[in-house]
Amino acid sequence: MTSAFTDQAAAEARRALTQALMDSGDLTDSRWLLAFEEVPRHVFVPYFYVSSGERVSGDDQWFTAVHEDRSLVTHRTDGAATSSSSQPSLMATMLEALAVADGMNVLEIGAGTGYNAALLAHRLGDDHVTTVDIAADITGPARERLATAGYRPTVITGDGSLGAPDRAPYDRIIVTCGLSTVPPALLQQLTDDGCLLAPLGNALARIHPTGPGTATGRFLRHGAFFMPLRHTTSDGVPARRPPLPTGPGRPSALPAKAIADNHFRFLAGIAVPGLTWQYDLNDEREITAARVWHRDGSIAQLHPDTTVTEAGPRRLWTTLEDAHRSYQDAGSPTPDRYGITIDAEGQFVCLDDPDGQSWTLGE
Missing domain, CATH: 3.40.50.150 (Vaccinia Virus protein VP39)
Known part of the structure; x- marks a missing residue:
């Protein structure tokens, strides 16, 4: 050319x-x-x-x-995408x-x-x-x-x-x-x-x-989906997946289809920041199973039979289930119903107004 x-x-x-x-x-x-x-x-x-x-x-x-409305990965670190053109x-x-x-x-x-x-x-x-x-x-x-x-x-x-x-x-x-x-x-x-x-x-x-x-x-x-802010040249690389949890599963209160709901995923990202997701899809591109983990070594696996297993220092799926119940109780709110307050006590995301239900950022 x-x-x-x-x-x-x-x-x-x-x-x-x-x-x-x-x-x-x-x-x-x-x-x-x-x-x-x-x-x-x-x-x-x-x-x-x-x-x-x-x-x-x-x-x-x-x-x-490069002339389409799509993001393009432009930089990789140790095989992982770490920068892109939005x-x-x-x-x-x-x-x-x-x-x-x-x-x-x-x-x-x-x-x-x-x-x-x-x-x-x-x-x-x-x-x-x-x-x-x-x-x-x-x-x-x-x-x-x-x-x-x-x-x-x-x-x-x-x-x-x-x-x-x-x-x-x-x-x-x-x-x-x-x-x-x-x-x-x-x-x-x-x-x-x-x-x-x-x-x-x-x-x-x-x-x-x-x-x-x-x-x-x-x-x-x-x-708005972006790669995370890097504080050093070595971070920003997705955490390696911990070993999958073993043992019997329990019924999940969070259906697989909820994971594909971007409005819920907003709240999930606020309630539990820094998660890495991996999905299984059927022929209709619907999520049938998933794995989610955190850098602290916590991991949860949603199985095709709708049961879930968890391992690590905290129960990720349990926290996500709690967030989903709050989301449903509030009428499946879109992100514009949330506000943010920053003061000496911390940083908080609040639903509807500062006196509404809130989540502490960074926890």
């Missing part, structure tokens, strides 16, 4: 993708529309990995995929929810390929955008691709949970990796009327500081 053909075809493909994002309602702001039309995603995703681990690059499959519709939703205005300074946690930083730089200008990622083998290529595409925001290698204090304060902070709690350093680097947008569970929380060390916010309805 020649460079000229790539540039012409990419421009047409970007216009088609942008139109699809507009048609779906994910993209409505004309300034972001222009950014998606003009920032070349194919420059930032010169290759990606499929589920088999094979690297795809430079062919029709690659070119088509789904464009989710990126559009997050960028519009950020509610930026000209002259604002934005910090992005999770530089990844650099594509989102390029969209931000297109909208706000290079000097107003700072992006952070944990590893030099991520930030180095991101910086090079940004320059190739004509953008030069500040790219920093470091622990995203610490932010980038040297360039603070920020009017907006956008986190493009999954959190189990909100890092206090990020709140400290916001302006008094600033906003932090971050994935917690599998939904987006829009959080505003209310004072030193305190903040409140609400979740958006839109789902």
